[in-house]
Amino acid sequence: MSVASVNGKREWQRYDGKQGLLRWVLWLIGAAVFVWCWQKISAGTEWSFVLDAPEQGADILGRMVPPEWSYARVLLRPLWDTLNMATLGTMIAVVLAVPLAFLAAQNTTPSAEFARPFALFCIVASRSINSLIWALVLVMILGPGVLAGTVAIALRSVGFIGKLLYEAIEETDHRPLDAIASTGASSGQIISYGVVPQIMPVFAGIAVFRWDINIRESTILGLVGAGGIGLQLNSSIGNLDWSRVSVILLAIFATVIVSEWVSASIRKAVT
Amino acid sequence: MAVCHLHLLKFMPSLHLEKLTKRYERTGYDALKSISFTVEPGQIIALIGPSGAGKSTLIRCINRLVEPTSGKVQWGDVDLVSLNSGQLRRARRKIGMIFQEFALVDRLSVMENVLSGRLGYVNFWQSLTRRFPQKDIDEAFRLLDRVGLSEFVDKRADKLSGGQRQRVGIARALMQDPDLLLVDEPTASLDPKTSRQIMRLIGELCRERKLTAIINIHDVPLAKMFAERIIGLKDGALVFDGPPDQLAGEVLTRIYGEEDWEEAGQRALMKFVQVGDGVPVIDNDRMAGLR
Amino acid sequence: MADSSPSVGRVWTPPPLIANATLRWIILIGTVVYLIAAFGTLDFNWQRIAQGWERGQRFLGGFTPPDFVTRGEAILEGVLESLWMAFAASVVGIILSIPIGVCGARNLVPQPIYMVCRSIMAVSRTLPEILVAILFVKLFGFGTFAGFMTLMFATVGYFGKLLAEDIEAANQAPLEAMRAAGASWLQRLNYAVQPLVMPRAIGIAIYRMDMNFRESAVIGIVGAGGIGATLNTAFDRYEFPTAAAILILIILIVLGSEYLSTFCRRLVR
Secondary structure, three states: OEEEEEOOEEEEEOOOHHHHHHHHHHHHHHHHHHHHHHHHHHHOOOHHHHHHHHHHHHHHHHHHOOOOHHHHHHHHHHHHHHHHHHHHHHHHHHHHHHHHHHHHOOOOOOOOOOHHHHHHHHHHHHHHOOHHHHHHHHHHHHOOOHHHHHHHHHHHHHHHHHHHHHHHHHOOOHHHHHHHHOOOOOHHHHHHHHHHHHHHHHHHHHHHHHHHHHHHHHOOHHHHOOOOHHHHHHHHHHOOOHHHHHHHHHHHHHHHHHHHHHHHHHHHHHO | OHHHHHHHHOOOOOEEEEEEEEEEOOOOEEEEEEEEEEEOOOOEEEEEOOOOOOHHHHHHHHOOOOOOOEEEEEEOOEEHHHOOHHHHHHHHOOEEEEOOOOOOOOOOEHHHHHHHHHOOOOOHHHHHOOOOOHHHHHHHHHHHHHOOOHHHOOOEHHHOOHHHHHHHHHHHHHHOOOOEEEEEOOOOOOOHHHHHHHHHHHHHHHHHOOOEEEEEOOOHHHHHHHOOEEEEEEOOEEEEEEOHHHOOHHHHHHHHOOOOHHHHHHHHHHHOEEEEOOEEEEOHHHHHOOO | OOOOOOOOOOOOOOOOOOOOHHHHHHHHHHHHHHHHHHHHHOOOOHHHHHHHHHHHHHHHHHHOOOOOOOOHHHHHHHHHHHHHHHHHHHHHHHHHHHHHHHHOOOOOOOHHHHHHHHHHHHHHHHOOHHHHHHHHHHHHOOOHHHHHHHHHHHHHHHHHHHHHHHHHHOOOHHHHHHHHOOOOHHHHHHHHHHHHHHHHHHHHHHHHHHHHHHHHHHHHHHOOOOHHHHHHHHHHOOOHHHHHHHHHHHHHHHHHHHHHHHHHHHHHO
16 A cells, blocks of 8 residues: 655555556466466366266256165165264274374474474374375275275374364463473373363364264265275266165265264364 | 471571573573572562563572573572482472462362372372372362362362462462472462452461562562562662662662652552542551551 | 361362263263274174285385386376366366355345355365265266366365355454445445455465365376376276375375465465
């Protein structure tokens, strides 16, 4: 913003010359990059398929309704498996993530040279790989089934829970910690009396939040053979059984909404 | 009365600071410049000075919440600065500390906060499961009675008022059965009336237990009221050391700089004048402390 | 004062984590019952799991050393594809989500419009991206366009919702002042809403771009282009050293983009 005086009149502009120019250049670069990206995408696209899409969509939709409601009974067991993968996976992740978080947090780490980088590396590696890719790898090692899915969920969640938790630990109020240290307490006691009570609500919130995300993720792990409702989805799509696909999609939708509601109300209760 | 006699008979070491220096390497800031003084057993000292003078750093260097750069903290026959971390923990058990913003663990109950004063004496497993020896629990109840919080034992600390929270802080420090009490601006977060009650309580408890105490306090009238000796700090250096009655106007000017002390005194006076029904009422009891 | 005091011998029980006793027991028993039921119905293939260790070792052996070279061209192409897919989807997604987000703010629009926009966002957020990708691959054919559409759809739900919540949480007084000054709806938006939510919105936008890249590594598995497709091919052909190389690249790029996004967000703030 600038006020310039020209011929005794005061003029007001939102940005002065340099700022304005810089903004235009940035916008121009952004637009150019976008156009370039778009050309790349467009070059790799069979446009006749895309133009065909509304027809295709209408066709699939037409086969989806009416849903084959009786199929819902078969889905109960896969849904239970899905729930178990998410819940057990979250539990394992919590058990692994808590010590990692204490190793990673600047104010509780026993050694900033070794333990902290190690913990941070574990957290980052776990976080950058999506649970579906974890599942892809684990199915090859452990064989298809619920176990691979559970471990995949756990491995992905360790990083998520670990990161949020160690940030919470670093944000704790240091004054009570000083006070407890001044009584001659050991570092374990400082953590159990000073840090743990402070992060308890945050911790519960993070765990429940991740559980909610895990429910959503475990519905699709079956696509790569890791158990749960995704298996049924995969085979129904493979068989072009669209009236079953719609039932499965509705089931997934309902599960996700219920878990979101449960997680939201638990989080509201603990904080 | 047995307990009181025990306190009288207990051997009390003296505290001697020698050329205590704290320099923050990163900023090159000298927080403490070669401070030396001796505190006799049972003496109550007030540490005064403007904010930034190094008062908090000084008392934190004594129990090494802040690591001094050089110098000695001689406590009886040990130099606290030379201790390794295990020895320091054992030494800290006998040094109680009371904090400016109470420094309670908000989500723990009053009792747990008070019992945390005993952490140096119980092992990790006992403290994790909250299984303290019955004599510690007895002592905690006794202290909570003494500071007037017996009804709040199972309340969470963040449910209490400021004055009550500082009482919990006092009980926690005394729970250590300390020989030395470090008190960091105990009244900075309290209103004037509560401030005086808290200072009186600290003073009484120190005398009951013959504790050596160092009290940081920015409120000069309160310092004169409750301490038998006053040490003035300015820019990390010791500029005054003497009894309260020597703390005259020009000394305060030396400590606090060119502030008009007549006016400041008036302001301090006004703190103790209450306005009731639009008519100023002077509270004589409170005024007494200013003389 | 000493041992005759009534405080001696008083018992103190540590406060439980959950104050309400009924709730405490319900949660405890519920957890136990659930765990029994869950473990009772899990059909783990123990034989296969017993082999898992050995297989895992062989697998890891197959992974090392990572091979960046043999399929170097395909990997590079996959990464670039993911990058521009993510960028284009973020740009279009954010542009689309601005009107939807604004109309999902309770304080700016009438109830029916609010409901419509909120449901669009809810659907987009509830469906896992990979499912959307499967549908879009069916609709638009294999390749980056399906991926682009998927990420765009996800961006609308995510960005729109956060934008709407920000607008609702922003200070309402300037809005009132603008209305009092006789500003039109668009003018009010420009003067009383945009300046308040802009900094955070930019932060969210950058973060979403970061997320889109991460997601692009996954949706390729079902045929929506990008590095995920390359990874899937590598697994299908049992070219594990190449797969390992791709995984390492994904980790590095995600790390890099995360640092970049934190840096940009700090810059904006």
